[in-house]
Amino acid sequence: MKPLLSRGTMMSGGDQEPDHYYVGIDVGTGSVRAALVDQRGVLLAFAEQPIKKWEPQFNHHEQSSEDIWAACCRVTKEIVQGIDAHRIRGLGFDATCSLVVLDKEFHPLPVNREGDSSRNIIMWLDHRAVSQVHRINETKHSVLQYVGGVMSVEMQAPKLLWLKENLREICWDKAGHFFDLPDFLSWKATGVTARSLCSLVCKWTYSAEKGWDDSFWKMIGLEDLIGDNYNKIGNLVLPPGASLGSGLIPEAARELGLPSGIAVAASLIDAHAGGLGVIGADVRGHGLTCEGQPVTSRLAVICGTSSCHMGISKDPIFVPGVWGPYFSAMVPGFWLNEGGQSVTGKLIDHMVQSHPAFPELQAKATARCQSIYAYLNSHLDLIKKAQPVGFLTVDLHVWPDFHGNRSPLADLTLKGMVTGLTLSRDLDDLAVLYLATIQAIAFGTRFIIETMEAAGHSLSTLFLCGGLSKNPLFVQMHADITGMPVVLSQEVESVLVGAAILGACASGDFASVQEAMARMSKVGKVVFPERADKKYYDKKYQVFLRMVEHQKEYSAIMNGS
Numbered sequence: 001m002k003p004l005l006s007r008g009t010m011m012s013g014g015d016q017e018p019d020h021y022y023v024g025i026d027v028g029t030g031s032v033r034a035a036l037v038d039q040r041g042v043l044l045a046f047a048e049q050p051i052k053k054w055e056p057q058f059n060h061h062e063q064s065s066e067d068i069w070a071a072c073c074r075v076t077k078e079i080v081q082g083i084d085a086h087r088i089r090g091l092g093f094d095a096t097c098s099l100v101v102l103d104k105e106f107h108p109l110p111v112n113r114e115g116d117s118s119r120n121i122i123m124w125l126d127h128r129a130v131s132q133v134h135r136i137n138e139t140k141h142s143v144l145q146y147v148g149g150v151m152s153v154e155m156q157a158p159k160l161l162w163l164k165e166n167l168r169e170i171c172w173d174k175a176g177h178f179f180d181l182p183d184f185l186s187w188k189a190t191g192v193t194a195r196s197l198c199s200l201v202c203k204w205t206y207s208a209e210k211g212w213d214d215s216f217w218k219m220i221g222l223e224d225l226i227g228d229n230y231n232k233i234g235n236l237v238l239p240p241g242a243s244l245g246s247g248l249i250p251e252a253a254r255e256l257g258l259p260s261g262i263a264v265a266a267s268l269i270d271a272h273a274g275g276l277g278v279i280g281a282d283v284r285g286h287g288l289t290c291e292g293q294p295v296t297s298r299l300a301v302i303c304g305t306s307s308c309h310m311g312i313s314k315d316p317i318f319v320p321g322v323w324g325p326y327f328s329a330m331v332p333g334f335w336l337n338e339g340g341q342s343v344t345g346k347l348i349d350h351m352v353q354s355h356p357a358f359p360e361l362q363a364k365a366t367a368r369c370q371s372i373y374a375y376l377n378s379h380l381d382l383i384k385k386a387q388p389v390g391f392l393t394v395d396l397h398v399w400p401d402f403h404g405n406r407s408p409l410a411d412l413t414l415k416g417m418v419t420g421l422t423l424s425r426d427l428d429d430l431a432v433l434y435l436a437t438i439q440a441i442a443f444g445t446r447f448i449i450e451t452m453e454a455a456g457h458s459l460s461t462l463f464l465c466g467g468l469s470k471n472p473l474f475v476q477m478h479a480d481i482t483g484m485p486v487v488l489s490q491e492v493e494s495v496l497v498g499a500a501i502l503g504a505c506a507s508g509d510f511a512s513v514q515e516a517m518a519r520m521s522k523v524g525k526v527v528f529p530e531r532a533d534k535k536y537y538d539k540k541y542q543v544f545l546r547m548v549e550h551q552k553e554y555s556a557i558m559n560g561s
């Protein structure tokens with residue numbers, strides 16, 4: 001493991017060096033990252049460690065809570081080396097919304113038929129509970145109104161039902177605690193089993209105003225969870241950023257290499273932490289229309305393995321096929337709608353890695369000491385000649401739902417499509433397919449934005465973060481295809497700034513999440529849309545929308561008598 005950023009505490013502009021630091025820990029799908037962040041939101045140190053993933057069968061994705069905790073400890077120890085521990089005031093976690101299963105003594109339980117208890121996490125992208133989610137949606141229970149009208153197979157209720165129906169003896173009957181991964185981490189750090197309002201509202205059907213709805217759990221056949229006042233799934237619910245118990249317990253402090261007793265915050269799901277890390281920045285002086293508009297005109301798009309589109313509003317907005325409205329699940333006092341694409345970074349990687357020219361790409365990128373993405377971007381620049389790079393895909397179109405559609409169609413049966421294939425196997429072909437895939441993801445974002453706007457949102461500016469925001473082509477395509485400026489943060493690792501904001505709030509250094517957001521998130525770069533190319537992208541968008549209609553027609557033909 002290597003530190004990816006240099007450590008330094010000099011502040012620009014002759015300002016005094018800030019003396020309060022916070023630790024943010026971000027557990028993504030592929031890796032755990034930690035950062036030491038000061039009260040201005042500047043990253044002083046960063047470390048990253050990959051985590052294990054298992055796919056024992058198609059659509060089953062599992063992880064290990066012990067492996068993830070060990071990775072959290074490793075990266076945290078690394079970022080605080082040589083730092084005056086007294087300056088560290090708070091710790092915040094964010095993580096993917098995966099389901100962690102523990103027994104009554106808090107030991108891992110298997111979520112697989114092999115009985116392997118080290119694999120005790122059903123990952124967010126696991127689609128094993130298809131039959132369960134269909135039955136849940138057939139109930140038409142009123143809680144479904146608050147998840148876009150249709151529950152996703154990626155949420156926790158169908159996964160819990162799957163465990164009850166498939167792993168009764170080795171898992172369900174022995175289970176004492178079902179945690180969302182972000183809440184598991186805060187429990188490990190503090191011994192407090194309180195759940196974050198963010199995870200329970202977004203993935204477990206909890207209402208910030210009314211709490212749990214017994215009738216839902218009874219109707220879907222999980223009435224056993226109601227017992228003992230919902231002890232297995234959470235009965236103490238705290239807003240993200242609230243301080244937990246007496247702070248960091250000695251055992252976790254030793255493991256993480258942090259001072260015992262520092263404040264630990266109620267956590268956030270990773271996309272929501274990214275939202276906090278970017279959405280509240282002061283945009284004055286960048287020529288953005290959102291400067292004179294309320295914060296509700298900003299859409300945070302967190303792009304990693306998946307992409308999540310986070311829009312907030314003062315009043316609840318019901319957007320068909322878009323998760324929410326969720327009250328106070330990201331920014332306190334605001335309703336949140338969360339659009340999403342289940343695979344984006346994972347799709348780009350899949351398309352690139354499965355192409356026959358991938359070994360050649362790897363060899364050439366390595367020879368130039370470049371990432372494969374940087375190599376592909378420069379290769380596209382070479383082959384585009386005088387035309388804009390986006391025009392290379394005039395006859396190559398992709399529909400990106402290789403893992404179903406999360407938003408706005410909320411249809412997990414949809415599949416990926418590519419039209420315009422030839423017999424070519426060379427690097428040019430790979431590069432253009434990579435471009436068409438990135439464009440398809442950006443068209444998916446445009447589709448989500450248009451659906452949110454039709455339901456009442458008024459959006460003018462995108463705030464992008466996550467691994468894909470490091471790719472200039474991905475960013476420019478999002479600007480060109482949505483027609484909106486894209487704001488990138490000063491700190492590339494904005495999700496970690498979001499996690500650190502939680503730690504800063506828990507420490508009491510800021511009076512509110514809003515105050516911490518305004519002080520700690522900063523605009524870095526703004527990418528404006530290339531207006532001259534609008535006509536071309538409007539035409540490609542028409543093709544994009546037709547593709548899914550055609551897919552539905554094919555399916556109707558094949559399923560007809």
Ligand SMILES: Nc1ncnc2c1ncn2[C@@H]1O[C@H](COP(=O)(O)OP(=O)(O)O)[C@@H](O)[C@H]1O
Pocket residue numbers: 027028029030031303304305306344345346348349371373374466467468470471
């Ligand atoms: N330097 C980079 N340039 C371009 N794309 C990148 C870069 N680093 C990561 N990515 C893309 O970002 C994705 C991972 O994003 P990340 O935020 O790390 O994911 P997660 O949080 O899901 O673990 C990868 O699938 C890859 O497509």
Ligand SMILES: O=C(CO)[C@H](O)[C@H](O)COP(=O)(O)O
Pocket residue numbers: 028029030095096097098124202269270271272303304305306307308338340466
């Ligand atoms: O459902 C989600 C957020 O609500 C995310 O898609 C999930 O947490 C995975 O995030 P990432 O793609 O960054 O690993």
